[in-house]
Amino acid sequence: MTDRSEEEYVARRAPRHNDASPRQNGAGTRQKSGGNRARQNGASRTSRRPRHDNEGVIPVLARVTRELESAVQRGKVTSSTKAKFQAVALLVREERARIKGDAGTSEAKRAEELKRLDGIATILATTAVRESGLLALLADEAVVTDRAREMRRELLEQAGLEVPEEPEAPVEEPEPAELAAAARRVVPQSVISRQLANPFLPPDFSAVPKKKAKPRRLAGWELIEPLLRSFESGGGMACMDLPEPGVARFLGGRELMPHQASLIAAAAEGHRTFLLADEPGLGKTAQALLAAEAADAYPLLVVVPNVVKMNWAREAELWTPSHPVTVVHGDGDTIDGFADIIVVNYEVLDRHVGWLGQLGLRGIVVDEAHYIKNPRSQRSQNVLELSRRVRERRADPLLMALTGTPLINDIEDFTAIWQFLGWIDETRPLGDLMEALEDIGLTPADRGFASAAREAVIDQGIVRRRKVDVAADLPARRVADVPVELDGEAGRSVRAAEQRLARRLLARYDAALEARHPGGLPFGIDHDVVRQVAAAERSAKATKSDENVFTMMRHIGQAKAGLAADYAAQLARNAGKVVFFAKHIDVMDAAEETFAKRGLRYASIRGDQTATARQKQIDAFTNDPDVAVIVCSLTAAGVGVNLQVASNLVLAELSWTDAEQTQAIDRVHRIGQDQPVTAWRIIAAQTLDTRIAELIGSKAGLAARALDGAEPEETEAEDVQLEALVTLLEQALEERVGAAAS
Structure with a gap:
């Protein structure tokens, strides 16, 4: 050619x-090449x-x-x-x-x-x-x-x-760890489509902040250590001054509490770096999402532990519905490359650092930020690298580190977080913090430097509120759902079990439908037959080899046991003592194994204990500050036990009735409790678990409304089981009809 x-x-x-x-x-x-094209004046250009x-x-x-x-x-x-x-x-x-x-x-x-x-x-x-x-x-x-x-x-x-x-340029051999990380990196196809909008457009550095003046009074002083030590001398709650909250906001029927609105007002006024250290249960997720909206910090990257990845996606859809959210799983084959909010867990971040660094991020939120406390760990390096790229390209990126860990403990753990926020590098304070320290007019050798330096750091964006401080904003008791994704062999086992149960229900439906409509139904689904089949399934005595709604829920409980225990461990580390409820012994065993691996001491209440042994476990949890968690059988500890020393509890498995769930919560929410109580229900996303949680919630709502003038409606376990089976069968029928139509 x-x-x-x-x-x-x-x-x-x-x-x-x-x-x-x-x-x-x-x-x-x-x-x-010809002589008339010889190099001119030794220039290196062609x-x-x-x-x-x-x-x-x-x-x-x-x-x-x-x-x-x-x-x-x-x-x-x-x-x-x-x-x-x-x-x-x-x-x-x-x-x-x-x-x-x-x-x-x-x-x-x-x-x-x-x-x-x-x-x-x-x-x-x-x-x-x-x-x-x-x-x-x-x-x-x-x-x-x-x-x-x-x-x-x-x-x-x-x-x-x-x-x-x-x-010839000197050859630098990459480290083995760098080679391994590079080999794992991927670029999802939908991200490629986004990048192809203009693949040769150079990065826009027009918004890069101007360099600050060099240190004057503090030139030559070692400052990082004095800044860290300044937080060990006390000085009250580490919380920056926040503006007065604006008018109460309602988004999707959800009310923004005053303490949340204060932080969002700060973001709206131009503050761009936050170490948000509120206690669990005070709505850090909503604050971060709405701060991003106030700062127009899109695309926004959210880096989270795997156990809360799905919860972040759900919260984003609730609080900022106009900004599409996508969740990165594995190699990211299913993500939406054009989404405004990208949620990724620490475990897979190394595969995606490359394309995320080129995406033009305007904000990064790091949840459970103590995960990056070791600056030399791979996940810390990934987060710090992304922060560096964003700060190089943007003058005002939104950077938020979320953690419930009190700042007074192990302050060295926060050096990597300060680096992520751009307050310091490995050797010295940076930018606005350095300017603030210069403005103090003192050196680390002068009296008063520590307290003034502490305030300078806090003013960069440290926000810390406790439940007791904002108790008027909170309900006395609330149930918060934490959806989790079941990965690996556990997830495949649950999905396979659901499919087996669905196939058996389909076979019974087809037989019943043939008896009622010889030759088959012309179109659609006979919902009367669906309910008959579901009722028969619920009443039937299944053999050991059969899947039924009870074995399904046990499968799900086993699959999410480790995730539920991991979430409880995070709560214990951030908020103090935690009560962990489960229905099955194997789930309790798995949880205790997880706590032992995390180095957390725990007590345990089981059905086979004597009264003396049980009281000994309760006393250990109540009186020993080193016992962080108590693992309780939902049936053995659901009544007659006082655990109000805690204000957070984790429901690792769902009850069949709202009454059983309420009894468990009442072990903590009782007379003498001086803090709002939060019950965290761990829900396996995209499984029967989700539907059962909805059914229990709807039954609870009916019962609550009945108290206004009629007899309370008793939640029957059989009703929840029946509706769960109806849902499973209807979904299977809809999938079959859809497949036939296509």
């Missing part, structure tokens, strides 16, 4: 404009001479781009293909910059050549969509391989241009 036909092909693929683009000609021929349309590098790039497209379409992507792709991308950028900076070129000529380059860039972008490994080569920080440099030189020589010798 001639260079002329290649350029005509590129012209046809180029973006359409209102003005007619001239036909691109050219039969660029291979030329050797020497160029005036050329016609059929000369120079553009016709060569058009031909090679067509070859690359053809190779990718055939699935023949070799290391040589990647090197050639990177070389072409580099030359497109260089040629674009040269044309724009060439003062001797007319405007018409410049526009024509830039249009030709646009055609080449379009084909390169389309080619990268077919082979995601090529897209990484377009990144600014992509390492240019020796083979790509060599290929670049060859292409320039083919264009008849002299290429000066380049000095």
Whole structure:
């Protein structure tokens, strides 16, 4: 294929404009370097001479781009293909910059050549969509391989241009850990689609903050250690002054509490870094999401522990419904690359650091921020790297670290969090904090420096409120659902069990439907038959090999036992003593094993204990400050036990009735309790667990309304079991009808 036909092909693929683009000609021929193109004044740039349309590098790039497209379409992507792709991308950028900076070129000529380059860039972008490994080569920080440099030189020589010798760069061998992390990194396909909106657009550094003045009085002083020590000397609650909350807001029927509104008002007024250390139960998730909305900090990245990933997604849909949210699972194959809010858990963040760093983030929220307390850990390095990239590109990014851990304990653990927020680096304070310390007018050797420095750090954005401080804002008792995703073998086991139960219900439905409607129902689902089948299933005595609604719930309880225990451990670390309720012994065993691995001391109440042994366990939990958790059987400890030393409890398994759940909560919420009580229900997302939680909630609502003037409606366990089976069968029937229709 001639260079002329290649350029005509590129012209046809180029973006359409209102003005007619001239036909691109050219039969660029291979030329050797000539003496009249020798290097001038030792310049390192490639020497160029005036050329016609059929000369120079553009016709060569058009031909090679067509070859690359053809190779990718055939699935023949070799290391040589990647090197050639990177070389072409580099030359497109260089040629674009040269044309724009060439003062001797007319405007018409410049526009024509830039249009030709646009055609080449379009084909390169389309080619990268077919082979995601090529897209990484377009990144600014992509390492240019020796083979790509060599290929670049060859292409320039083919264009008849002299290429000066380049000095050899020293080779730095990457660390094994870096190689392993790089090998795991991925770029989801939907993210590629987003990046292709303009793959060659350079980063916008126009909003980067100006450098602050260099230290004056404090030059040469070691400051990080004195700042840390200043928090060990007390000084009251570590909380910045917050503005008065605005008018009460209602979003989706949810009321914003005054203490939450104060932080959001601070974000609306321009404050952009927060260490939000409110106690659990005070709505840190909602505050972070609404602060992002007030700051217009989108795209927003939210880094969280796996156990609360789904809960963040649900809260985002409730509080900021106009901003789409996506959750990253594994390699991110199912994410929405155009979402405003991206939720990712620490465990998979290393795979996604690359594309997240190029996404143009304007805000990052790190939940349970004590997870990054070790700056040398891999997950800390990932978070700090993303923060650095955002701060390099934005003058006012929103950076929020959320944790319930009191600041007075192990203050060294917060150095990495301060680094994430941009307050310090490894050796000194930065930016506004350094300016604030200079304005104090003291040095660490002067009396009064510690207390003033502490206030300077707090004013950067430390916010700490306790339940007792905002008790008037909170209900005396509330139930908060924490959806969790079941991964791995446990999740597959639950889904398989649900499918087996659904298949048996479908078989019974088909038999009953044939008896009622010989030849089958013309269309739709016979809901009367559905309820009959569900009622028969609930009443039937299943064999040991059968799945039924009881074994299903036990499967789910076993699968989420570790996640529930992990959440309880976080609460214990952040908020003090926690009561952990479960129905089955194996779930209690799994939880206790998790607490032991976390180094948490626990007590236990089980049905096989004597009264003396039980009281000994209760006394240990009540009186021993080192016993952080008490693991309770829902039936054995549901009544007659006083555990009001705690104000947080975790319901690892669902009850069949609201009454049983309420009895468990009342072990903590009783006369003498001086704090609002929060019961955290762990719900397995996308399983029967979710439907049962809804059913229990609806029954509780009916009972509450009945108290207004009628007899309370008793929640029957059989009703919940029946409705759960009806839901499972109806979903299976809808999926079958949908599959048949397609």
